[in-house]
Amino acid sequence: MNTVSTPTAIKPVDFNTYEKVDGSLVFPELYSKGEVQITRRKFRHQNCVDSNPDYIADEMLLRRALAWWFGLPDPLGFAGETGSGKTELFYYIADKLNEPVYLLQVNGGLMPEMVEGKTSLAQGETVDEMGVVPHAYKHGGLILLDEVDKANKALQSWLHPVLERKPLSLSLTGELIMCHDQTRVGLTANTFGQGGSERYSSSNKLDDALRARPGWLTVKYPEPSVLRNIMAKKFSMIPAGFRKKMCQVALEVQKVTENEDSELSAIFSTRTLVKWGQTMVAFGLNAKVEESLDFVSRGACDPDDWESLQAIYQRILGEDKSSTVGDVLKKYTPVKK
Numbered sequence: 001m002n003t004v005s006t007p008t009a010i011k012p013v014d015f016n017t018y019e020k021v022d023g024s025l026v027f028p029e030l031y032s033k034g035e036v037q038i039t040r041r042k043f044r045h046q047n048c049v050d051s052n053p054d055y056i057a058d059e060m061l062l063r064r065a066l067a068w069w070f071g072l073p074d075p076l077g078f079a080g081e082t083g084s085g086k087t088e089l090f091y092y093i094a095d096k097l098n099e100p101v102y103l104l105q106v107n108g109g110l111m112p113e114m115v116e117g118k119t120s121l122a123q124g125e126t127v128d129e130m131g132v133v134p135h136a137y138k139h140g141g142l143i144l145l146d147e148v149d150k151a152n153k154a155l156q157s158w159l160h161p162v163l164e165r166k167p168l169s170l171s172l173t174g175e176l177i178m179c180h181d182q183t184r185v186g187l188t189a190n191t192f193g194q195g196g197s198e199r200y201s202s203s204n205k206l207d208d209a210l211r212a213r214p215g216w217l218t219v220k221y222p223e224p225s226v227l228r229n230i231m232a233k234k235f236s237m238i239p240a241g242f243r244k245k246m247c248q249v250a251l252e253v254q255k256v257t258e259n260e261d262s263e264l265s266a267i268f269s270t271r272t273l274v275k276w277g278q279t280m281v282a283f284g285l286n287a288k289v290e291e292s293l294d295f296v297s298r299g300a301c302d303p304d305d306w307e308s309l310q311a312i313y314q315r316i317l318g319e320d321k322s323s324t325v326g327d328v329l330k331k332y333t334p335v336k337k
């Protein structure tokens, strides 16, 4: 018998549908089965972003961030050194909760009119297209104001109503938009917006109202055990003994440079460490360990301090520093009995 398929009308998905799921399915690192129920969006919107599958969230930070997510209306800011995992933590949480992300990459030249949207020409007609921030303000989702302490004065003023969930007036269209219930505002910054940072010279002083509105959590570089887990997850091909040494290099530089007025002006972040692993693998077995190390850290060190940084590398790595990766892998691979 021939079957004739009748076209079924595709029902549009309502992205504002929520479901309750067992917490252990969403954040297995925090919750055991039956412990909590988590409310999240049922469907993934096109603005959902797949987060780094190797991201390992700091447990306490994640707990506090979730407490904010589910209970507090004011914005949340993550402040900390570059490469400490601030931006990726927002992506991680949003991804798990099927929340669309609307990223605004802030820089000193970004003006309000660029954020509001743009007018373009389509089939001979001009159309106003709302920018991502007004769009998410009106329709819900996570607005991520990344590197917000780079904002200039004009943008800072424009952001006030957004941070306060007040009506937002768009000069582009003349429209007045209200804050959606499901709008959340996340911020990342290298500073708390106090200005005058020597290390982060493009960080501006944020006006008091802007600084005071969000709740801030400090994001520190991961603890040694977490760092080793991050590296183990990403670089199973590097023997554990040598991965540990690599982590020690990062931790030692981080310790020495902890204070902004430290003698050594260098940054060795989680990002740098991950890049070192990737570069080591890419350069191959015949390259020396120091080649990949220098490659990833040269640009994050004041030229005057390069020798002091090398001295730290030497102290931690010893003869491994100038050995080839092939030899080091052999040395650290446990002999099978």
Ligand SMILES: Nc1ncnc2c1ncn2[C@@H]1O[C@H](COP(=O)(O)OP(=O)(O)O)[C@@H](O)[C@H]1O
Pocket (backbone or CB within 6 Å): 052, 054, 055, 056, 057, 058, 080, 081, 082, 083, 084, 085, 086, 087, 088, 089, 188, 222, 230, 270, 271, 272, 274
């Ligand atoms: N907790 C973590 N787990 C896994 N990788 C991390 C973590 N924190 C940082 N990284 C690595 O560092 C990189 C930089 O993270 P990112 O969130 O962009 O830093 P920030 O926004 O603080 O400058 C990531 O792409 C990842 O490779």
Ligand SMILES: [Mg+2]
Pocket (backbone or CB within 6 Å): 086, 087, 088, 146, 147, 188
């Ligand atoms: Mg970032």
